[in-house]
Amino acid sequence: MNLRRLWAVARKEFIHIVRDWRSLIMAIAIPVILVLLFGYALTMDLKDVPTVVWDQSRTTRSRDFLSLVQGSPYFALKGYYDNYRQLQQDLDSGKAMIAMVIPHDFAEGVMSGRPVTVQVVADGSDANTARLALSYAVSLGMIYSQQVTIKQVALQGSGSRIVPVELVPRVWYNADLRSQNTIVPGIIAVVMVVVASMLTSITVAKEWELGTMEQLISTPVRVPELVTGKVIPYFVIGMLDVAVAAAMGQWLFDVPLRGSPGLLFGVSAVFLVGALFYGMLLSIGLKTQVLANQAALISGFLPALMLSGFVFAIENMPAVIRVLTYIIPARYFIALLRGIYLKGVGLEVMWLNGLLLSIYALIMVVAAHRKLKLKLE
């Protein structure tokens, strides 16, 4: 490899990017937009679920219970009714997602220690939210019963006799279970896949389309000089994007970075190399800009989003799909990022992920070099 020629190609590519302000904006703006979009919209935490109530009991006890519901951050009481018809109307129109019916013997039941049933109806058309809301509602019910029990025991004055077994759950790595903490590391992967494959997928195809390739291959330029030279500017942009995404995670979303920042950028660089050369490979093979770009987006972005464990847990996928996830490099990258961000661990634990990621990058580099022929057909 001749460094002079490598640098000539890289510099030329830099000029192309700088002169075409649209591509430059895309390269910088798209990551920012993606981080904002996913960071704010893709939150799985539940807040203020609109709730309507039919309190048949209308007693202090039932109001106690409702104030507990009202007081929790998860539910927001939007209406009080005295018939099923209105409850159903609100659920139908989407004004409410949860409807609660407190039975008329609620107070009596609580006082006498009989089991009481509060009916909770959830709008199941959004299954995820409904499931979460229901589980919160169940927890609320348990808390209320506990309070009641403790009061009863206190009244009876014989506390030591019936203390129920208490579970004290503690979540490691993400103590308050903020989904942003798990999502932001994932976004870095998605952003890089999108930016890398989009940028490089057009570069070689463009030269074929414009006819500049014919002139170029008549010169002494060699394959590695051309391929690597073209990747260098995009690598710089890609690392810049990683920095932007990491900075936004740090200061905008308050995601803790517990591991080494050096390692974060290191594995990002490895992943970026793989993604950039993958884009090159498509560009070389497909020879048209539109096709290569589309192929890069669909084959890069969708798997990184769906099959990497970014949004959907890999453990819950059907066996066939789970096998498929092993060939998605973003899977290993996201695992690494979450390890670095949330667990603060390094390669001593995640060496296998690191190794697989490096192998992927190596395969892409070699494949892109092999695929490019400095000949016309």
Next chain:
Amino acid sequence: MTASDPAVDVQGLTKQFDELTAVRDLNLQVHAGEIFGLVGPDGAGKTTSLRMMAGIMEPSTGVARIAGCDVVTQTTRVKDAIAYMSQKFGLYVDLTVEENIDFYADLYGVPRKGRRKQIEKLLDFSAMGPFKKRRAGFLSGGMKQKLQLVCALIHTPTVLLLDEPTNGVDPVSRRDFWRILYGLLGEGVAIVVATAYLDEAERCNRVGLLNSGELLVQGPPSELKQLMPEQILTVQSSKPRMIYNLVREILPDQRNTLFGDRVHVATKEPKKVAQKINDLLNAKAVGEYSVKMEPPTIEDVFVGMMADTGAEDGGSSDEAGPARVNGAPSTGRPAVQVEKLTRSFGSFTAVDRISFTVPEGQIFGFLGPNGAGKSTCIRMLCGLLQPSSGGGSVAGYDIMTQAESIKQNIGYMSQKFSLYDDLTVEENIDFYGGIYGLTGSGLADRKSWAITMSGLNGRQRSMTSLLSGGWKQRLAMACAVLHEPPIVFLDEPTSGADPLSRRRFWDLIYDMADRGVTVFVTTHYMEEAEYCDRLVMIYSGKVIAMGTPRELKTAVMKDTVLHITCPHPQDRLGLVEQLPAVREAALFGAGIHAVVDDEHAAVSAIRNAFEKERRRLDGVEKIVPGMEDVFVSLVEAEQQNGEAV
């Protein structure tokens, strides 16, 4: 490699694409300091041959060596030794002139030390110095070609391979380009050039004629000319088309061809035929003309050889229905009329207060160097671009306010053919028919007309991508006039086409004009300018001359032009140029044209100079200047004015 080994050595080179043999058993040698011209019709295999020599395409069989290195097994060394210039513009439009040159200098490993000087030299040589900082995308066609040459020459190559480098380049830039090439020959570079200009072929040391992938003949131009069994009679006049048609009637057996203002008749009995022509033309009272016996040009040889091989690539337009010789009923108003038409882009005025009138049914030629504003002007006339000021009318509609009505009433064919390659011939015609609102029997009629006119009978279902250049050109024109517009605008319709296709295309233009259609055409082929009824010449957005071809050659061009016939004119150009009696000299076909003030003084000065250097001189005579002389001298006068101001 020793000094006597050929720089280019091609033996039995063959390239097979599936069914098609693009190049078959090519053999040729080119030595250092020699220039070899590759001519032939579109699709003959010129580009494929050059690509194989450049080591960017694998031959199927055969061997090609560049400076002793095999192009397949020693590709790296070959690439260090050559400079190749592809037919398509191969540089980066978003890089400046300087950045493009630097990029190539780095690729070729030109040392940074002393590089500036080499670049400055090349830029000066190509007159590109002032444009160093300009982006390549904003250069005119001629400058782009020169820049590509400069980039290719940044390392001094052993072999220079050029694929139709002067396509779409105006005559002035073309001269500059060839001046650079001759300079290189002096430095011992071997050059192979494919060209569609046969006057360029005249200037090569040796020429090869390629047809259907086979080299029919090769040799020095003078030898090739001796291969012609016939002799050439030329009839020069101001009505060449008319004379051509008359001569064709009385001499159907002889091969007659139209070259600019001359009709060439190839005959074995020149005396008898000359008498016959004289009798005919006197009887018809066609005005001034002259009949002469002249040595054949390479183009005569080319036309003759192609006729022998039966390489007719399309039907003639004769069957396209009876010509309405008197044309459509004239409305008496001009087809195009513009007054002080102006268009600016920012601070740059592309078209500057242009005024002219085109009468109905005329063939109106629009000439000017690359970047003079021709395309901008045509786009305004076609309603595609709003003028900044001034005004005018096309087909009776106002160009400022009635653009949509204009589009309905004109046909427009741009340099880039508007055909869809992945549609068949018929589907393309159907598409344009649909756009112009033709349906039912109207569409069927025009479709059969279009197919006959473009000579594509029986190939209606062929993919357009498979058609050769000449066919595509004619089909594109047929599609542009499907709705029978009274005015047709053709923007460099024949750019890059081979001489036979170009000639057939002009037959179509004449056909349309005979039917009363007004044809507005731009071209860089000066012999095509001779075919126009009237010409306007623009430079830097301004009209610099206007009139019939004859008026331009006599009234506008006041200088005396001498034609010098001698062997190796490219080597004698310097000798002529430095004479004080000669104002300007340039290569022209197989000779030299010298612009002089005093005919007698100049003739004797030239004779003396040749004698003193002991060089053969076959003749010096005053001639009626050709369109190219006119064009070049007008443009150069403007350039000097521009510099003086």
